[in-house]
Amino acid sequence: MTSEYVIEMNHIRKEFPGIVANDDITLQLKKGEIHALLGENGAGKSTLMSVLFGLYQPEAGTIKKDGKEVKINNPNDATALGIGMVHQHFKLVDVFTVMDNIILGAETTRMGFLQKKEAKKKVQELSDRYGLKVDVDAKIENITVGMQQRVEILKMLYRDNDILIFDEPTAVLTPQEIDELMEIMKGFAKEGKSILFITHKLNEIMAVADRVTVLHKGKYIGTVNTKDVTKQDLSTMMVGRPVQLEVKKEEAKPGDVVLSVENFTVPSKLHKNDAVKNISFNVRKGEIVCIAGIDGNGQTELIYGLSGLEKATRGKVVLCGKDISACSIKQKSEAGMSHIPEDRHKHGLVLDYTLEQNMVLQKYNEPQFQKGGFIRFDEVRKYAETLIDKYDVRSGQGPITVTRSMSGGNQQKAIIAREIDRDKPLIIAVQPTRGLDVGAIEYIHSQLVAERDKGKAVLLVSLELDEVMSLSDRILVMYEGEIVGELDPKKTDVNELGLYMSGAKRQERGAE
Amino acid sequence: MVFLIQQTLLFAVPLMIVALAGVCAERSGVINLALEGIMIFGAFVGVFFIRIMQENDIFMKEQGQILVLLTMIVAAVCGGLFSLLLAFSAITLKADQTIGGTALNMLSPAVVLFFIILISQQTTMGMATGGAASWFMIRPSTFGLPKDHSWGPFLDVLLNKVYLSTYICLIVFVLVSIFLYKTKTGLRLRSCGENPQAADSLGINVYKMRYLGVVLSGMLAGMGGFTYALTTANCTASGEVAGYGFLALAVMIFGNWTPLNIAAGGILFGLFKCIAATYQTLDINGDGVFMLSEIGISPYVYRMLPYLITLIILAFTSRNSRVPKAEGIPYDKGKR
């Protein structure tokens, strides 16, 4: 007896200490279809896929392949069943070559010795057949993110998988690259391969998926045919309530220049070229300026350079009329800069400190919180309690909670509370909503808009095109360390933005 | 000159093999700070094994070379077993690797001295009869040739007054390097030190690979420890190897975790170590002038030199160094 479905996951339950990540979830995948798995961050999509891929064992539920029940104990079992996965965070070894990464775990050997010649031939064939261009001898650390993704896809094809899982594959791509990927996926489906496509982007689902399964907070909401539903329906299913897809905000009323950057150059840690090349721009009072671009085009280094985490080699930075080019991190920050960092675990918080200790991370030395070198713990407590109240930061034990034990959303809220409350004229926010659920995203967006309306200058770095389009008053696109375009969000669209992001189009600046 | 090259090799070879031991562990993702302790243990086991063989008349002087070979295997196996303690704590229990390594570094001399005193009533244990040179040194007579036979300058360097262990170590060094870079298991092992999550997602058992890395490391270090005891300590064990394990770590770091650079680093370091040990009797160009001792620089300066040079080289090479990315981080499968 053959089943209609190549893969069935029935009533899957998976718990982690403290949370139920998957609660009675059912997912059925037909042969040759593109099946989207929709849900916001933390809905349990990745956990479910990890169960299918053998990385986790479910507490309850069964998995069937072609109608027969199977047990997937590890990725080897999954591979044997023809299941392959492109992970959201690529699972590549940076210092290995493309070739080594593709064969790793599925090596051809003779008496234990690697036989790379045959493998190379096979990779070349696959690469030609599907138009997945890669340089097999390059090291992963030296190739673009787009090519890294092609390596991940080739890894699956090399293992002759016919059930392909794509976990948030478009997050790192330009709109044009996304279109390309969609074509490739359709090609796979036509050949009879089945595709599971994990995403929270509705446009992409409408474009390629045949059916959608929606999860919300670890629970199964339902499975629908794409052609029977609208985007609004899907978003309501995903979030559990009707959502505002647009950020509400008034027209910006830009004032004086707060931050001006001239001929700014920052070296790269990864390669010999500069990561930020001779760029100039300014940010004014009462506007949100967004730096858009694909990850790794110098945005991180630009902010590191501005905040002082990395040394700029050239350029002049003026903040509130003061030249801060040669200042220390502390001086820059005190000259009028709040900074919501890209990586909250690396830079934003000392995870082993309590919440109250983190709340005074830049302020512990101010007279309010110290006397003769001794910390005034009662003042710190009072201050932390005020912030927790005002910004609704939730945690197990209030100010004495160790921040490591808090949820990502509340950690981010704590950082935002701390940075906004420092009340500096410039707020730098780098991917402030990364990995958060819709509620937290809405909250953070409204906070940033409120600060703008109070007359703050906001410099936002974002990789999410929706966020860029809806939140910013002015867009600067970075490509390979340069600003290649300045756009007005009201006069442009995602496609034009994508052309700038991929370097296909550029404005000659300097006329202004 | 012959003497200088041979002496340098004597110092360099244990360093190289133990530095490679460090590479095996660190490439798999575990910092092996216990190299020193494992060397001490290997040296003790080796000497003890030789003693037992001698006391029970199982081997005679004539079979010295076979005994060396056998002892090296025994020392390697015991080094591997001892390193399991580190592997268990670092991999299975996910404990701090630096602390685990430090514990082994303390445990090994304590255990070794405890038994040495019980066995020999003093803090040094030597062979039961004879010495390293009379039993194990290769010279013309080993090949049944007259004592003063000479093979000519080149072969003399290689064959006269050398130890078999030096060559075994060199061969093992090459074999392990090939293993790391040319075989399937080597490729997998290295991937665990760089990105264990990636390795795991490809069905590679990270725990197994790390155990393999640490045990291999223990075997090489145990072997290196015995080699050190045989060639530079006249086949005695005394609960210390003069910081060689730590020096090997330094060689590993400035060798940038790659075998070829380690070989170069080991030889450079061995040269300085050799100068420090023998500068008084060192006659570089064979003209009967002991140049280094006549300059009048304090012996302590020469002895300091290897460490000082290491510091300086580290200062200059650190920018290009490429630490295995996942080294020191316990791998937790359940972690998201």
Added chain:
Amino acid sequence: MLRIDPKSGKQKWYRTDGAKSVFSALISILIGMLVGAVLIVIVGLTKAEISCGGIWDGIRLVFLGILSTGRNGSELSFGFNPVNLGNMLFRATPLIMTGMSVAVAFKTGLFNIGAPGQYLMGTAGTLSVGLALGNAGCPVMLAWLAAFLTGMILGALWGAIPGIFKAYLNINEVITCIMTNWISANLVTWWFDSHGVFKNSMEGGKIGYIIPLKNVGVVTPKMGMDVLFPGSQANGGFWIACLLAVAMYIMMTRTTFGYELRACGSNRHAAKYAGINDKKNIILSMMIAGALSAAGASLYYLAGNTEFFWSTYLSLPAEGFNGIPVALLASNNPIAVIFSGLFMSMLSICGTQLKSLTAYNEYVADIMIAIIVYLSAFSMFIKQMLNGAEKKKGGKK
């Protein structure tokens, strides 16, 4: 999951993290000592010359060696032994200092395996200045202070080297510490080798040693220790160590400087982001660590009757390395370091008792210490087990 008392909002004391650290340390100690006892039994059974009585003696000395009062006829006798107890305090002094050195560095995220080198620099500084000033007829108190401070300053400078390498070149401090250890061993030997005035040539056969400081009268006052523990080496150095421990505790937990150091230790990137000068703090932390180690040496040699074997280029002082287990056992808490230092020195006294009263040797104590360190690496694991037991008992919420 943390459990909180609903009424007071506070955790029960025995459920706090600190209490769990103490429990896990005690478990490590217990297992370590049991292994020592088992070792005694096994060796006793395999060795013909050790009788059952000998095994029993050995076991008792492992646990109670500190109270041993020698042999009464053929029987071991136990009781209050002021000499042993006083010597325990005396030997604990350098251990507490080096333990604190390792602990402070640990809190800043640095593994100070360079304590032996810093200890040697302190030794050289204190002995040289103490002898020189003592011979010159300088007032004793002044000479004492100068000797103590010179030791600390030298140690601080020596500790700064790995700190600078770490801060500016990002070179692993473990390697630089080991290199500087051996460099200092040679440096100190060289210094004393070329300065014959410090060598003890007055007493026969003592030329290998430095003149003890009591010969010039530069000695730490007893501060009541001679009354409490007559006949022992105990002196006021122990009180000084305790005072320094309290000072370190306050510095780490109550001051902005301590806040900075700990921030650098637990997340260097975040500290940098917050405007804390991470490089400065790393160097300062290593300097403090170096000064503490060196102070341990100073206090040890300022006892007056301790002798230093100057040709030390082949060996490093064990007090330096033993700071590591002391700090680990104390979970890097300066106050707890006092107790773990005392415990370690107690074990070593037990070791010497074993050596002098039975057929075993003092390395049993070292083995126990090593096992305790090995187990303390699992402290996280033991704590998790304690948590697990608690959860089971508490059932589901």
